Amino acid sequence: MRFIFFLSLPLYALDQWTKLMVLRSISPDEPRAVVPDFFNLVNVTNDGAAFGSFRGNNTFFIVISAIAFLVVLALLVRRRPPDVWRDASLALLLAGILGNLTDRLLYGHVIDFLLFDLHMPYAHPWPAFNVADSCISIAVVSFVLHSFWQGKRPAARPGKL
DSSP: OHHIIIIIHHHHHHHHHHHHHHHHHOOTTOOEEEETTTEEEEEEEESSSGGGTTTTOHHHHHHHHHHHHHHHHHHHHSOOOOOHHHHHHHHHHHHHHHHHHHHHHHHSSEEEEEEEOOOSTTOTTOOOBOHHHHHHHHHHHHHHHHHHHHHTSOOOOOOOO
16 A cells, blocks of 8 residues: 555656646647757647557547556555565556546546657657656566566475474
């Protein structure tokens, strides 16, 4: 439960605050170069999923996000042995889901504003994203790393009789 208060809620607040600042200061047709030819702040809307796929399905993504939010919240508050990796990953996932769900409910789309141009095939530029997307991505990577780490633990030996 402490992960919700110390990780999820501050990251959710950061996500919403940064999106509000973007809406107030960057118009959709005026990107702001932070590092020329590499990093821009933009004001892009996305009513689809990752990388703008499945556009025009906002209602579907609201339902899926609400279900995912409830499942992740239930997993976080459920009593079980503590596992910092698992709980931190779930808290990141919760923040990301809630951040993008809030956008979908308030605006009818997700607000993306971080745009990197990696000057590589398929990443020229990389699709715009936001703090919530970053939380979700880091959570997924953490889950994968955690599963590899868990898989390498020696199996518990039954006690001798």
